Amino acid sequence: MEKQGYAISSWPDEKEIYKKMERLMADSVYHVKPEAMEGYLGYFETKCAGSKKMIGEAKQYIPGGVQHNLAFNYPFPLAMAKAEGPYLYDVDGNRYVDYLQAGGPTLLGSNYLPVQEKVIEVIKECSPCPGLFNEYEMKLAKIIHDNMPHVEKYRSLASGTEADMTAIRIARTFTGKSKIIKVGGAYHGWSDQLVYSLHIPGTQRFEAHGIPKEVSANTQEMWPNDIDGLRKLLEGNQKDGGTAAVIVEPLGPESGTRPVARDFNAKVRELCDEFGALLIFDEVVTAFRVGPGGAQGYFDIKPDLTVFGKIVSGGYPMAGGVGGSEEVMSCVAAGVNPGKPKAYVGGTLSANPMSCAAGYYAIDEIVKLDAAKIAGENGDKLCKGLQTLIDKYDLPFVAWNTGSIVHFEVTGAMYLDAADPDILKKIGQRQHALEEFGAALTANGVITLAGSRIYTSMADNDETIKETLDAFDRVFQNMEK
Template sequence: MMTSRSEPLFEQASQYLVGGVNSAVRAFRAVGGTPVFMRRGEGAWIEDVDGKQYVDYVLSYGPLAMGHAHPDVVRAITDTAARGTSFGAPTELETELAMKVQAIMPGIERLRMVNSGTEACMSAVRLARGYTGRDRVLKFRGNYHGHVDALLVEAGSGVLTLGIPGSPGVPAAVTETTLTAPYNDIDAVRQLFAEYGDTIAAVLVEPVSGNMNCVPALPSFLRGLRELCDESGALLVFDEVMSGFRAALGGAQAWYGIDPDLTCLGKVIGGGLPTAALGGRADVMDWLAPTGPVYQAGTLSGNPLAMASGLATLAALSQPGVHADAVAWTARLLEGLRERAAGAGVPLFTHQAGTMFGLFFTDSDSVVGFEDVAACDGERFKRFFHGMLEAGVYLAPSAFEAGFVSTAHDETALQHTLDAAERVFADL
């Protein structure tokens, strides 16, 4: 059941916007039905155009670590906007945010602010190629690094799979230098390095995958990648656009205790406004223009509004106990969901990485790669999604998207979610 105003609004939007949306997953194609149009949010809750409220586990796909309309974030944006929204010139806010990020993630010695996670990953690939003088990049099936041509690649069923374009409009020649391997399969990676190691510029990996639902990397897998990159001279790039400041306050690299050469950040560092960053070792980052020959630029990179929002978000999130409390709340949520699913005889497996989580309708006790996620019961997820939506719980409209928790999720939100889930599991 959809809200009464969302359907005509979607019909109207479809006349002017491609598919009625500005990002494909919002169209509800994976779950069916009409997208629900939202009009406001506060804390852990969002409200649709009919005034119905939902506990929100999408949180704009991750950036709202403090919840919707956090007073400190709103104040920072408002005060900054009153002084100007963009100058095309340096501001102190850029340095302040870079200093804050570096204090939380000490392995990042230099930063370059950009405008999106896609731009961060695109820049990482160019920088790695320029620094190493090599052309190939290696990515993993089920990991998404933005809609960069060279990274929109599907992995085949074989262990050694060369890149195949995963979207019309991407020439085969663009992906000829892209290698793919199964996620969490270090033996497959070793075989690729044995054949192509001296031509691989970078290994790009989501240390906690957020784009095949939430699937954390095995510690041995990441350690193996670090060793292979060290041996071959390739750069290890962590895509922490989703896991940054979520898997742990210091990101997945702090959670696992593994330092990448480059890190792609986004989501949380904008606090709800569009910004992202590429950071890493100073000797590598200094290859970017203007200190180095690898060109990268952006007019709105480091714009004051996004910097102020990010600063306020990270300042609030890094207060003692704040992130840890949200992690503990997430664990209670998943425990409650598993208990209620078991009580209804519904097989449910969960993953947690800090304040990220994944729900998988499967009898398996292990979900480590794309094939495992794809084998889950998609039809049951659709029914669960719509049941929870009707009950006032907003989840991502795809079984391949992670869930997120904010510091604003409280006992009321928890009880509302678990009560709704108990009813929906019974129906399943």
Template sequence: MTKSERLFERAVKRIPGGVNSPVRAYGAIGETPRFIDRAEGSHIYDVDGHEYIDYIDSWGPMILGHNRPEIREAVAKACEKGLSFGCATQIEVEMAEFICENIPHIEMIRMVNSGTEAVMSAIRVARGFTGRTKIIKFAGCYHGHSDAMLVSAGSGVMNSGVPDSAGVPKGCTEDTMTAIYNDLSSVETLLESNQGQVAAVIVEPVGANMGVVPPIPGFLEGLRKLCDGNGVLLIFDEVITGFRLAFGGAAEYFGVCPDLVTYGKIIGAGMPVGAYGGRKEIMELIAPVGKVYQAGTLSGNPIAMTAGLTQLKLLKEHHEIYTQLEERGRKLYEGIQEILKKYQAPCKVNWLGSLGSVFFTQEDVVNYESAKSSDTSAFAEYFKYMLSRGIHLAPSQFEAMFLSAAHGEEDLRRTLDAVESYVVRFAQTKRL
């Protein structure tokens, strides 16, 4: 029995499912989670000493790679002063100034402790600003586990208020309506049937929680137009895309300006943190200056702010990182696509910049319904094979792959070799 297996045996006795987040569970692919001991650059190492090329990147924030020396040293220095004060600090002011001075659509920002908290707070202030209650989200877009956002991703465009989790009262979600990603007509229908009642449309500008599903041309622009025409705020959930697709996130990448934006772990360089920001007239409604209450005892934690600001400054100073990530993403994901085409494997590859997914389906994946056509059992076989070849992927068909600046040519070559080896092996047995 491996150390990871022994740790999992211990974990399931004290932690629900043996993991502190469902995304870490390996149950869907019939494996035991690998318990990670350390990480460096593009590689992680488990407690059994196995080395993997990592395409999870702590679910996105390690855009510069793991254990970046400049960030590690800045954090160690900050720790010498103390870990937490529960009081205002200089570093949180510097973080807010840096983001607002460099992201044109953010005039004010509030730090929180997670992406979930950022979304929950952004929706609250949107309701406070508009005086309306209803929210439109999209099937397959994940916005954290607050009650109002846990609405059945499989619901039809006209269905609303169906909780997607036990313990969520229907009353908490009855004002949440679900539209179809990449389908403007579904949004228009909801707006027309709920005139004067919708506070905000919230969207992952690039779907990254149903696998990677980019917006079709005109979709985000159309949302902006529909929101403007109906007095509705547009919220970009950039927990995944923020500071990753471009320094200004998806808003910069696509040239579409949201009213509010939410960020997650990337602004903490992987430490627990989140933020929401936008126009000053909206953000000034937040307590203590406004009527919308939101608080967080540890928000703006000095260690997380130090780590995050160090990373953001590095990204700003080295803008070429984004060009490099685009090039590496193209090489990796186009390479996978060419291999699948060569062997006529019934799979699709979606990618945008450093984000990508392999879908085990013959359908073009443009929304949640088409993503659900994927053969999850085939993905499980693929995942296990890749893991055996030292390639660390998310243990779910519906999660993204993340490239970092630390991924080099050798990493990409090894990954493409493993993909081709898998496709040859399993195509011969007709399991693909």
């Protein structure tokens, strides 16, 4: 264990990962053999008829028939009926090992009974949202503070997107500066100013349809790990109103899909101090998953602001929040501080007792049961098994993990070069290969996050890990270039 109480047993060698990724990107794209793919598609036709019918009907009322960005839509999305511990069950009764885990927050496994029972008690007593102060708002803020002491004050919001939006607004209010620097490829929700260079560094406004250009005029990007580049941006901004904040996902963009060096965050902290910019840690995925102290505890870094998401309601609805020092957070005090500059935020359903109680009890259990560490051990076992399979079939795929966040790159879609004139064609090609790979895994009983990431939980065990590795084994046998 690299650091006591944390899920990451050893920091992955990012240079080695980048080297392997270069080799993967230089190779032809691997795909599932057509004859095997036919069999996997046959699974969907014969075993998932209920999902197919439901999605067909949903298409009449919902754009594309599905609401979730993280759903696999190929050959069609599956309709889920039940979630329990490490498993999901679709409407046709098929069982899947679940590594999406609601996008990460269900570290205890899905529908963890002791939390569910408390939530039901709270709803019965005071309704999901009476609209005024409830003790669980306080309990949630306190338990976050107890584990992450740099979060002196905490403001509940409704989503990670809102929390990121709020963090940059607070940073601008506090510093009086405008520029925000993010890391290319990172996701900080879908607000107007942060839909900028998503997934692939350098893609800038690629996905900013419907967002006026001037809205992202103060959003800039640095390359992952490029500390010199960050210094240059900060220096440039000094002559142009200054930098309000640098915002990072502390493991690297997309939960570490492009991993950062072990000392990256400390160097960013130093530069922020030198240039008077705030450091924002987006811990939507890492808070409590990396360990009770979050990534900031693991790296021993004090961010000025911390962004939280789904974990602060343990995977129940309405989950987000932002926290930081008393001084910085005073910019966002509700209904007080007349005359002082205030970052305006709100949300009728924010801080509702149901979500706050769910978050409070989930975090309490996660800490008491050492869930992050257990999930991290499951991630280690899974990653080791994946590497064995990659070696067994001599495939160029790349697998690594930081505790319970396991990455496995089969097509490297997020490693494409934004400057490549053929990028759109290549994205299409790699996305399709990835969709087929994801469908093949699903047909073998395993659901991942977008075919390249796994979030393990405390509910995984040797049996689920074996089921998973057997599924990967069957699919890897059927890959060709």
